[in-house]
Every structure is written in structure tokens, then in C-alpha cells.
Amino acid sequence: MKTLWFALLLLSWQANGRELCPEPLTLVFSGDWYPYIYLDEQGDYRGEDLTLLRDTLAAMNCELFILPLPERRTRQDLQSGRVDIALSATRTAEREKLFLFSRPYRLQSIVMVHRRDDRTTAALDNLTDLVKQNKLVALNRIAWYGLEVDALLRSAWSRQLMHVETFASRLELLRRGRVDAFIDDKGAVQAEILRSHLQDLTISPRPVDVSEQHFMFSKAKVNQAFVDEFNRQLAGRLQPNYPDP
Secondary structure (H helix, E strand, C coil): CHHHHHHHHHHHHHHHHHHHCCCCEEEEECCCECCCEEECCCCCEECHHHHHHHHHHHHCCCCEEEEECCHHHHHHHHHHCCCCEEEEECCCHHHHHHEEECCCCEEEEEEEEEECCCHHHHCCCCHHHHHHCCCCEEECCCCCCCHHHHHHHCCHHHHHEEECCCHHHHHHHHHCCCCCEEEEEHHHHHHHHHHHCCCCEEECCCCCEEEEEEEEEECCCCCHHHHHHHHHHHHCCCCCCCCCC
């Protein structure tokens, strides 16, 4: 009797998963962003955000496929349904009109990174002062870095904000002296400094922006019922000290 009950429960769970995601869901991969998502030496995808996503989807009996694409394509492909999920997205009013969002799963701090021996840049503790001194700052213009960056991108000072799509490229340009600073996620910067022993770089103490991060879903294949169940499964996998929204 117990065996029959378990079999029926398993069939019900599988049917519910097929109803929520009848096809594998596709996650966009736009290059290594250690420790959140990256390709390891064996060519396998790994990372903290990716593991959290995989575990949550597995609990829903949903399959995940990863598709490498340039980040500039992410918005368009999410809207069209070519891809279904993006990691680490800040929730904005504009994005809410186009996409669905999970509950927040971590807090992101955006910071400025500069060369340790660049005392002029180190003396300027915010991005606005930096660009007004004609310092060149690398960033991914497609990403959301908060209101200060958004205002600068809409101003004449946007010429000092150089679009560089990948984390690795921003890092290389800074170390070669081609830019004066770059901005990115503090956790990613700290992890790369530690992993690659980058003693020549340092992080400005004042954050550019702090915001909650979400998984962002295409409305083409994902509906609110899916997001509700995803959030239910996600909640049990978050760090104990991460509060409910």
C-alpha cells in the first residue's frame, strides 16, 4: 500500500512539473561571472546563483538548458522567448512591464575598482566625482547599476562611461591602464581578486548602489503560477538571514 501511495505521489509531482514547465527552460550565459556563474576547467557550468536556480527548478521537476549569448541580446531574447531566465536582475519599473521576477535571493553591492597605485582615483570616493575629473570608467551599459549611474548615462558625462560587456574584459582593461576604474558586483570582484591574487587592485569603500537581486523570467513561456511555485521552493533554499520580501 505504501508503495502504491508513493508511486501515485511521484506521478502527481511529475505531472505538476510538466504543467508548470512542459519544455526545458533556457538560461542565458553571457560569460564567466565568478562565483555566480562560470565555466570550470572541464567545461561544466557552475556557480552559486546557478546552483540555487538548478536546485529550485529540480524541486519543481523542471529541466534547465544553458544557452551562451552576448549580454546585449538578453533583453530582446527574453522578450521573444528564445531564453526564459536571466540571473541576478534588479527589479525596476521598466523591467516589471516586460518580465516576471522571483522573490529576491541576495543583496548586491555595486562598487568601483581601481589600481592600488592610482592615488588620484583613490581620492575620489564616488562615481560622479570620478567622471567629472575626466576619468574613464568601464561598465556594462546594459546592466542596472542604480540611480547615480543611470543619471550619468543620461548626461554629457556619459562619454566617460565606456561600455565593456564582460567582467574579464573590464578587468583586463583596468590592469593594462586603459581605463581608470570599472564598476561591478562586490562579491564578484572580491572573489576574483582572491582567486587570481590581484594585489594591484583595490575596491573603493563607498558602494555605487545596493539592491536586491532576482531571477528574471520571460513572459513568453513563464506565467505567474510558475513564479508563485518557484518562489515557494526558492524560499526554503535561501540563507537563513535573508529576510522575506
